[in-house]
Amino acid sequence: MKIIILGAGRVGESVADSLVSERNDITVIDQDAERLRELQARYDLRGVVGNGIDPTVLADAGANDTDLLIACAAQDETNLVCCKVAKVMFNIPKLIARVRSSSLEKSEQLLGKEGFDVDRVICPEESLTRYIGKLIEFPEAMQVREFAGGRACIVAVRARGGAPMVGHRISALRLMAPDVAMRIVAIYRRFADEPDRFIYCDGATMVEPGDEVFVLSGREQIAQVLASFHRPSGQQARPVRRIMVAGGGKVALRLARQLTRQGNQHIKIIEVNPDRCVELASQVPSDVLVLQGDATDEDILSSESIENVDLFLALTSDDENNIMASLLAKRMGARRVLALINRRSYADLMHGTQIDIALSPAQAMLGELLAYVRQGDVQAVHSLRRGVAEALEIVARGDRKSSRVVGRKISEIHLPPEVTMGLIVRGLPDPTDPDAQHEQAEQEPQVILPRSHTVIESNDHVVFFLSNKRLVKDVEKLFRVSATYF
Template identity: 85%
Template sequence: MKIIILGAGRVGASVADSLVSERNDITVIDRDPDRLRELESRYDLRGVVGNGIDPTVLAEAGANDTDLLIACAAQDETNLVCCKVAQVMFSIPKLIARVRSSGLDKAEQLVGKDVFGVDRIICPEESLTRYIGKLIEYPEALQVREFAGGRACLVSVRARGGAPMVGHRISALRLMAPDVAMRIVALYRRFADEPDRFIACDGSTMIEPGDEVFVLSGREQIPEVLASFHRQQGRQARPVRRVMMAGGGRVALRLAHQLTKTGNFHIKIVELKNERCVELAARLPTEVLVLNGDATDEELLSNESIEEVDLFLAITSDDEDNIMASLLAKRMGASRVLALINRRSYADLMHGTQIDIALSPAQAMLGELLAYVRQGDVQAVHSLRRGVAEALEIVARGDRKSSRVVGRKVSEIHLPPEVNMGLIVRGLPDPMAHHDPEHPAPVEEPQVIIPRSHTVIESNDHVVFFLPNKRLVKEVEKLFRVSATYF
């Protein structure tokens, strides 16, 4: 696929990193030649210096035969105008704009060929807020990713000694919890003096304390799944009620609004700039406490009872400050800490240390972009393990004659050995099916199915896969592609 990316900032660079690895033809437009030279030295892509709303610059970038334009420059106005120019003058089929202004990201009136020509609006801050919200809802999880409209979830959890399912082989888990429909799709194990290593899962694999376990299950069973790997028997879960945020940026503002609307939370925001503190105090409910100070100040954290905080969020724009604030908060007694880290090298270093969750802002929203890049009926994509692995939801189409998967048992489907088919969601509405308004079909509750070797794939099944390496994506997509006649 030929793709133009407008903007070589953090979001643009992260998007380019992900898409270049999938052998797409990438061109990046930016006004800063130094940024472009840096990207060109790191990735196999082309840089064009200039203003993305200038038709001559777009033409130089190859807009005449481009399949997708992703506008993620610093200014919302630039992104929207660029998409309109690309639509009117070059008829680019797919247009995505990044916006940051609160309200614009929810303005459906902007989407469509008659307005700015945008097919999809994405907001990294909104994606990040939703992601953190899920971690607050499921406090024992390291990651929570949704599929099939939220009916199924992929969670990762750190295995703890003494938890019911830790210290057992995977083959024994079905007997230990016969009523819990779940599938372990991956393990990442700690080894001395080296990063976590992917461990292939089969029935003989033992779950050891410290393993990061990736599990697919129905949404209703996620709390039970997390408890079985992370909580010692007889102990109760500790819900998140006290939240402290280091940094009063857009994410903090959105998250504080969201939490005050949805639950009984005690929220504190620590912000270094005095004028921003005044603005936050004016825009947030009175129950949110805004503190003017430095989150790496040990005395400030002590005075604000950091040892009573359930979740400490370091979400400033500075990676080093986030890392240091998180480490300090953890050492002083905060139950869980999350650090927002843009640089992948830093995130790799911090993952699995005293920082419970090292989160990249771009990774939280990459799935929304990747779903547009993928071929066929890909419904959801989630980038995992800092972009190395991926979880993919794809819809089975066709029949036994036109498809390699429909009408066949799982044991008959020739998947790459590393790919793990995690679950199937059956019975979701099919937008491609013919509907008779006079004789509507009965409405049935969708089923979450854990596939076995004898399970037969049906048309319109939503199948969720875990891929430890993104290079396997093309093979899965090809397998699900419908042809006129399949031999």
Template identity: 70%
Template sequence: MKIIILGAGRIGESVAESLVSERNDITVIDTDAERLRQLEDRFDLRGVVGNGVEPLVLEEAGARDADLLVACAANDETNLVCCKVAHHLFQVPTRIARVRSPAIQSDANLLGRDGFAVDRVICPEDSLTRYILKLVDYPEALQVREFAGGRACLVSVRAVAGAPLVQHSIAELRECVPGTDMRIVAIYRRLTDEPDRFIVCEGHTRIEPGDEVFVLSAREDIPKVLHALHRHDETRRPVRRIMIAGGGRVGLRVARQLSGPDRDLLVKVIERRPDQCVALASGLPSDVLVLQGDATDEDLLAEESVEHIDLFLALTSDDEDNIMSCLLAKRMGARRVLALINRRSYAELMHGTQIDIALSPAQAVLGELLAYVRRGDVQAVHSLRRGVAEALEIVAHGDRKTSRVVGRPVGEIKLPREAHFGLIVRGLPDVEEGATLPEMAPEDVQVIVPHAETVVESNDHVIIFIPRKRLVRDVEKLFAVSATFF
């Protein structure tokens, strides 16, 4: 696929790195020649120096035969105009724009074909906010990713000694956790001074304390999944007190969502800049406490009783400050800490530290982009383990004569080794690729944990866990519909 990326910032760089690794033809446009030269030295891509809203620059970048434009420059207006020019002059088939403004995001007419011609809006700040809100709803989880319009979920959880399923094999799941339909698709085992090791999930595979376990289940079964792997008693301590370090774009959005009328939470925001503190105090509800200070100040954290905080969120634009404030808060007694980290190398260094979750803005939006790169009717993609693994929701089409999967039992379908059939969601309406699934009564939709004899039907939404990205193409070929396949 031929892809043009506008903007060589952190988001653009991460998108380019991920897409180049899949052997796409990538061209990056930016006004910073030195930045482009560094990217060309690191990755197999081409840089074009210039303003992406100018037709001559887009033409030089190859817009006339491009398949996809990802406009992720720092300025909303630049991204929107670039999409309009790419559509109007070059007929680029798919155009994705990074847009921060909520007012623009919600205006369908402005973004439509007669407006700026944007097929999909991405906003890292919104993606991060959704991610964090899930951690508030499910405090035992490391992450919760949704499929099939939220009807199915992939949960990542750290196994704790004493939980019902820990120290047992996967084959003993039904015996240890009766009445719960879930599929364990991956285990990453923590090792000293080494990267986590991927453990193939087979019946005899035993879950050890400290393992990061990926589980697919229906949304309503998530509490049971968390109990099976993380809690060894019936008590559940909800998130009640939250401290946010950083009142920038991300911190403001998160604080605003957490202070909603339907959430009974105590939220504190620590911001270093006095003028931004004034803006936060005027823009947030009165029950949110805004403090002017440094989140790496031990005295300030002590005064604000950080030892009673359920979730500490370091969301500044400075990776080093986020790391240090999280480590300090954890040492002082915060129950759980999350650091926002832009540099991939820093995220790797967090392995084995006291930081519970290291979150990258680029990784948060990468899955939304990958859904447009994948071949076939792909409804959702979630990039996992810093881009190494993926969970893919793909719709099965055709019949037994034209498809390698439709009309066949799961046990006969030859997935690549280590990839897993996770769930099948059946009964969803047939919608256009990329369209939002409508609301439906729960009884009209089935979330099935497939077994060897389960037969895949046309229009089934199949969720597959892929531990290594090089296996993605094999899965796409498997689901391709062919008029000549018998």
């Protein structure tokens, strides 16, 4: 696919990194020539210096035969105008715009055919807010990603000694919890003086304390799955009630509003800029406390009883400050800490150490973007392990004559060894078959653990885990419907 990316900032770089690795033809437009030279030195892409709303610049970037334009410059207006010019002047078929303004992202009239003609809006701040919200809902998880309209989830959990399912082989876990439909699809294990290493999972694999375990399961069983890997039997779950946020930016504001609507949380926001504190205090709900100060100051954390905080979130725009504030909060007694880290190399170093969760804002929204970029019936894509691995939901279409998978047993489907089929969700409404939608809506969808004898049916939503995202094309090709395949 030929893709133009407007903007070589943090979001643009993350998007380029992900799409280049999938062998797409990428061109990046930016007015910063030095920044483009850095990207060209690191990735196999082409850079064009200029303003993305200029038709001559778009033409130089190859807009005449481009399949997709992703406008993710810093300013909303630049992205929207670029999309409009791309549609009117070059008729680019797919247009995606990064929009940070909450009022703009929800305006169908402005973004539709009569307005800026944008096919899809992405908002990293909104994606990040939803992502953190899931971690608050499931406080024992390191990652929570949804599939099949939220009916199935993949979760990452740190295995702890003494938990019921830790210290056993995977084959034994099925016998220990026969009523829990779950599948361990990956384990990342710590080794001395080495980064975490991917461990291939089969029945003989042992779950060891300290492992980062990725599990697929139905949503209603996620809490039980997390508990079985993370805390001893009989120990009660501790919900997230007290939250402290370092940094009063857009994400902190969105998060405070979202959590206040849900209730039950006590939220404090620490912001170093006094003017921003005044602005923030006028926008957040009245029961959210806004404090002026530096979250790396030990005295401030101590005076605000950091030792009683269930979740500390470092959400400033400075990676180093987020790391230091999180390390300090953890040392002073915060139960769990999350640091927002833009640089992936930093996130890889800090994730799962003294910092429980190191989160890249661009990675939080990449799944939404990739699901739109992918071909075929891909419904959801989630980037895992800071972009190295991926979980993919794809819909089986056709019949035994036109499909390589429909009507066949799992044992007859040849997947690469690095690809794990984790779950099948059956019985969801099929938008391509209006006559069947009413009948399917009356039935409760099933979450199925695929076995060797399980037969794939048309409209099954199949969830895969890929330890290497370069294998995505192989999975997509396998599920592609062909009129000539027999």
